[in-house]
Every structure is written in C-alpha cells, then in structure tokens.
Amino acid sequence: MTLKLEKVSHQYKDHEALKSIDCELSPGIYGLLGPNGAGKSTLLRIMVDVIAPTSGQVLYNNRAITTLGAAYRDKLGYLPQDFHGYSQFTAEEFLKYVANLKGLDAKTARVRVKHVLALVGLTSVSRKKLKGYSGGMRRRVGIAQALLNNPKVLILDEPTAGLDPSERIRLRGILSQLAQDTIIILSTHIVSDIEYVADEVLLLKEGQLIGKASPRELLAKLDRQVWAVQVPHNELQTYTTAYPVSNLQLQKEHADIRIISHAKPHISAQQAEPRMEDLYVYYFGSGDTSNS
Numbered sequence: 491m492t493l494k495l496e497k498v499s500h501q502y503k504d505h506e507a508l509k510s511i512d513c514e515l516s517p518g519i520y521g522l523l524g525p526n527g528a529g530k531s532t533l534l535r536i537m538v539d540v541i542a543p544t545s546g547q548v549l550y551n552n553r554a555i556t557t558l559g560a561a562y563r564d565k566l567g568y569l570p571q572d573f574h575g576y577s578q579f580t581a582e583e584f585l586k587y588v589a590n591l592k593g594l595d596a597k598t599a600r601v602r603v604k605h606v607l608a609l610v611g612l613t614s615v616s617r618k619k620l621k622g623y624s625g626g627m628r629r630r631v632g633i634a635q636a637l638l639n640n641p642k643v644l645i646l647d648e649p650t651a652g653l654d655p656s657e658r659i660r661l662r663g664i665l666s667q668l669a670q671d672t673i674i675i676l677s678t679h680i681v682s683d684i685e686y687v688a689d690e691v692l693l694l695k696e697g698q699l700i701g702k703a704s705p706r707e708l709l710a711k712l713d714r715q716v717w718a719v720q721v722p723h724n725e726l727q728t729y730t731t732a733y734p735v736s737n738l739q740l741q742k743e744h745a746d747i748r749i750i751s752h753a754k755p756h757i758s759a760q761q762a763e764p765r766m767e768d769l770y771v772y773y774f775g776s777g778d779t780s781n782s
C-alpha cells in the first residue's frame with residue numbers, strides 16, 4: 491500500500507502555499523513538522539481530497555485519489571484541525587451519526603462505536619453531551635470518529651492539541667498499534683509529539699519539503715553540533731544573535747543556553763546529545779519552537 495505525492499503545488503490567490511512536493515509513503519507513522527503557516531494543513535487537506543492541488547496529484551496504490559473518489563474515502567480517516575463535533579449530541583450519538591455517513595451498516599456501526607470509544611477512553615462519558623466536554627475530550631472524540639471505518643490512511647491535523655500528557659501517551663499507543671498496516675500522517679509543531687512515535691519526520695518549510703527521514707537519522711545530522719554553554723548575562727545577547735538557541739534558562743549569576751554550532755562556541759562549552767527541539771531550531775529557527 492502506498493500514498494504518493496507527485497509534484498503537489500498549491501496557490502491561494504497570491505500566496506504559494508505548497509511548492510512541488512514529491513514523496514512516497516507506506517504503512518507507518520509520519521510526523522509532518524513545520525512552523526505556523528508552513529503549509530501543513532493545506533497538504534493534509536489535499537491528501538484527503540477536500541481541496542484539489544493547483545498542480546500535481548496524489549496517488550493511492552498508483553491511482554489518482556480524485557478518480558478513486560468514494561473508494562478512497564472508504565479507506566480514509568481524517569481529523570481536521572478545527573474539529574468540533576455537534577455539541578447537542580452525546581459522543582455515542584455523534585459517532586453513530588458519523589458511522590452512518592461513512593456507510594457502515596447498523597451492526598458494524600454499533601461494534602465500531604463501542605470499540606473506538608474504549609480506545610480513546612471515553613466509554614464512561616459516552617452518553618454525555620459534547621457541550622460538557624473539555625477541549626481534550628472533544629479532541630479524543632475527533633480521533634475516535636477518524637478511526638470508525640478502520641482506515642488504511644489516517645490523517646490527523648494537530649491531534650494532540652488540548653490533550654494532557656497522559657492522553658498524548660494514550661494516543662501514541664493507539665497509533666503504534668495501527669501503524670503496521672496503516673499509513674498515518676500527523677501534523678504538529680510540537681516536537682515532542684513525534685519524537686517517540688514517528689517512523690519518519692517530514693519537514694515542511696515555507697511550502698517545501700526540506701527533509702524526510704527517521705528521527706534518528708535527522709538527529710545524527712546534529713551530532714557534535716549541540717552545545718550547553720554558561721554565559722554571563724551581559725554576553726547573552728551576543729550568543730543569541732550569533733547562534734540558533736534551542737533552550738535558555740536564566741540563573742541568578744549567568745544564563746544556561748543550548749546552541750547549535752559547528753565549532754565549539756566557548757571554551758567552557760559542553761557537547762550535548764541532540765534532541766528534536768534542537769533539530770526544530772536548526773531547521774526552522776527559534777521563533778516558533780514549542781515542546782509543550
């Protein structure tokens with residue numbers, strides 16, 4: 491099973507959001523990482539055939555998804571970035587409704603709704619209206635609806651937004667179980683979301699795919715280039731201007747900073763093990779990093 495992007499470009503009026511994206515995906519978990527405005531949601535919306543690319547195409551098992559139509563949608567699960575659900579529905583009613591839209595027969599729908607509610611840990615509150623749900627609970631309903639039809643292509647736009655740490659860990663577990671025979675793509679600008687779960691990271695910057703590799707391969711590129719340095723307060727600005735900074739902690743007497751540099755930046759600098767946050771700063775700068 492493959493999902494292939496061939497020279498996918500997208501233009502919004504005067505803004506080129508995606509620039510000739512080429513890549514091929516097979517079952518596994520892909521983390522689509524990029525800062526705000528990089529084009530992540532646009533790319534995912536093209537992959538689920540909600541919008542058509544201005545040029546290029548997406549192929550599922552070597553056939554254009556636009557011609558596959560319903561046959562592709564049957565294989566697809568999608569969590570949009572702005573998923574809300576219907577607040578007057580209970581989780582169970584909402585999922586039954588979506589199962590209906592997805593064309594599941596009544597018996598399968600009952601079984602699948604029960605299964606996905608258990609999977610996302612909402613069984614005990616499944617008869618409560620969504621309007622009483624927290625943001626994280628609603629997000630879990632969104633994840634559940636994407637899984638209803640046992641999709642072979644699962645596309646999750648910022649699935650962890652609003653989830654607390656234990657909910658994130660639960661989601662990682664769910665995705666890992668599915669990854670053997672499902673192509674899973676999740677977008678995020680939170681690096682810790684994909685550090686442990688992604689088989690490959692797709693780096694998207696200003697509409698261009700600038701990297702596609704496993705977290706380990708990407709981190710290896712930063713080998714011997716991450717440094718922990720203690721600098722006096724009055725020298726801090728010199729360092730933050732000269733180097734990408736992936737962490738900064740102000741202490742009373744000095745500042746502890748983590749910087750990326752080919753050469754040893756200071757006589758007291760200690761080499762540090764590269765982490766995904768360093769990678770993010772290396773590729774995207776320190777303006778929009780987030781590990782919350």
Ligand SMILES: Nc1ncnc2c1ncn2[C@@H]1O[C@H](COP(=O)(O)OP(=O)(O)OP(=O)(O)O)[C@@H](O)[C@H]1O
Binds near residue numbers: 507525571
């Ligand atoms: N409907 C639209 N009309 C015009 N420009 C748009 C539209 N949707 C997105 N854009 C622009 O295209 C670019 C890519 O947007 P997109 O939402 O795909 O990025 P993103 O990486 O998902 O960002 P975020 O992390 O903030 O959600 C941005 O500059 C955005 O302002």
